[in-house]
Amino acid sequence: MDWLERYRRIVPDFEDFKAAQQRRLLPSARINLLKTERSRAMEHLEEEGAKARPFEWYPLGLQLDSERAGKLRANLLGYIHIQEELSMVPPLVLDPKPGERVLDLCASPGSKTTQISQMMGNRGLVVANEPSLSRIAPLRSNCERLGALNVAITRYDGRRFPRGPFDKVLVDAPCSSEGRARRDPKVLSRCSPKRSLDLQRLQIGLLKNALRLARAGGLVVYSTCTYAPEENEMVVESALNEARLERISIPGLRESPGITEWDGSDLSEELSCTARYYPHMNDTGGFFVARLIKN
Amino acid sequence: MPGSSRTRNFFEPLERSEVAAMWRERFGIPESAFDGYRFYRKAQSVWVVSDVDLPGLSYEALGMRMMDLKGRVWKPTTCALQVFGRLASRNMVHLDDDQARAFLAGGTQEIESATEPGYAVVFYRGEVLGCGLYSRGRLISQIPKEMRSAGCQEGDET
Structure with missing residues (x-):
């Protein structure tokens, strides 16, 4: 039994999608301008023999041909951060500005938190929330290594994070992680409809609280690294009485529109504004991103 | 608030x-x-x-x-020195290639330096590597374990 077969009807060029799951995915990294300049980071990588190729759609993102990317001096010194290519998308959709007040509701290990901090030039505030005590340590250590000094870490259940308001909120929700299968095929063996529906309850709770915490007219970005509509469009649909969707388009990156029908049921047409990213379209993992403007 | x-x-x-x-x-x-x-x-x-x-x-x-x-x-x-240590004018130690490698691996080494005993800003080619403890001609790396080039470390993450 192949779990991904359930997506045959919604994924364009499904055979290519299946074939892409078998292909090796090179590590990727983001240049951290909070600690160095682009040219200096590239010099360090070259000296250590790590081949780095910038993404076409994001010049700070690099594909790395290196066996021990995490041990590169550039990484240890915080000049780069090992981060999945598509994980760099949600902060760009959030588009944080220096001086704003931003909440990252499910923050650990902090790849997106620190990218947000970088985009803000360390000015303003990023509250990075992570409920799990054991996941606070990697979040802290990444923020410190990368010099993200405008980050304050909290440990609330995201569904009950107490108070805002925030200009922008990122909900990079816990999910079934099907989009990570190229790195770790085992993720698929844990997938089931029941698991997705259990996660959906949590995800809806997180998104509803994020909308409560955003200021009126504020922005909430919801993202997952899964294909399951139960955890994506169906979560976003539950919030459409409190927010409207804005279309997502990242120049140079091919997305597929969010689906408006699943398992015989119609979903809101507005959900086509959300974006699905598939491995065969950009040679990446998989991701889902929605951009909501609070009423 | x-x-x-x-x-x-x-x-x-x-x-x-x-x-x-x-x-x-x-x-x-x-x-x-x-x-x-x-x-x-x-x-x-x-x-x-x-x-x-x-x-x-x-x-x-x-x-x-x-x-x-x-x-x-x-x-x-070490992380604070990487941010603020560039402007140091005293108690600095400058390393060459081999010394820098040993320092990043978390090692202790003999170094000749005019620095006072105690904590020092450790430089390599004008960049701050981190904190070292200098005492009696020896430099003891204070790089935290998770930032060392030797030993096990969590690498990839999403």
């Missing part, structure tokens, strides 16, 4: 001038290097965070842990 009681209970605000004086005395770093930041003390640690009003929340961490006050003399963290 700045300065709520919960913030104050756990992270006690410190005067910038008080922190800056300690860094000036040991490393000759000018006070202006700390403009645009706030400082807090929690237990035996000093934390530095961008100068911004903090909402009244219960915090696990604010910005970066910058100093450890547990010992007989205060100790700067």
Whole structure:
């Protein structure tokens, strides 16, 4: 039994999608301008023999041909951060500005938190929330290594994070992680409809609280690294009485529109504004991103 | 919501001038290097965070842990030296290629330096590598385990 077969009807060029799951995915990294300049980071990588190729759609993102990317001096010194290519998308959709007040509701290990901090030039505030005590340590250590000094870490259940308001909120929700299968095929063996529906309850709770915490007219970005509509469009649909969707388009990156029908049921047409990213379209993992403007 | 009681209970605000004086005395770093930041003390640690009003929340961490006050003399963290240490004018150690490699691996080595005994800013080709403890001609790397080039470490993440 192949779990991904359930997506045959919604994924364009499904055979290519299946074939892409078998292909090796090179590590990727983001240049951290909070600690160095682009040219200096590239010099360090070259000296250590790590081949780095910038993404076409994001010049700070690099594909790395290196066996021990995490041990590169550039990484240890915080000049780069090992981060999945598509994980760099949600902060760009959030588009944080220096001086704003931003909440990252499910923050650990902090790849997106620190990218947000970088985009803000360390000015303003990023509250990075992570409920799990054991996941606070990697979040802290990444923020410190990368010099993200405008980050304050909290440990609330995201569904009950107490108070805002925030200009922008990122909900990079816990999910079934099907989009990570190229790195770790085992993720698929844990997938089931029941698991997705259990996660959906949590995800809806997180998104509803994020909308409560955003200021009126504020922005909430919801993202997952899964294909399951139960955890994506169906979560976003539950919030459409409190927010409207804005279309997502990242120049140079091919997305597929969010689906408006699943398992015989119609979903809101507005959900086509959300974006699905598939491995065969950009040679990446998989991701889902929605951009909501609070009423 | 700045300065709520919960913030104050756990992270006690410190005067910038008080922190800056300690860094000036040991490393000759000018006070202006700390403009645009706030400082807090929690237990035996000093934390530095961008100068911004903090909402009244219960915090696990604010910005970066910058100093450890547990010992007989205060100790700067490697990460804080990487941010503020570039402006040091005293108690610096400059390493060559091989020495830098050993330092990043967490090693101890014989180094000839005019630096006073105690914590030093360790440089390599004009860039700060981190904190070293200099004593009797030996430099002991203070690079935290998770930032060392040797040993096991969690690499990839999403």
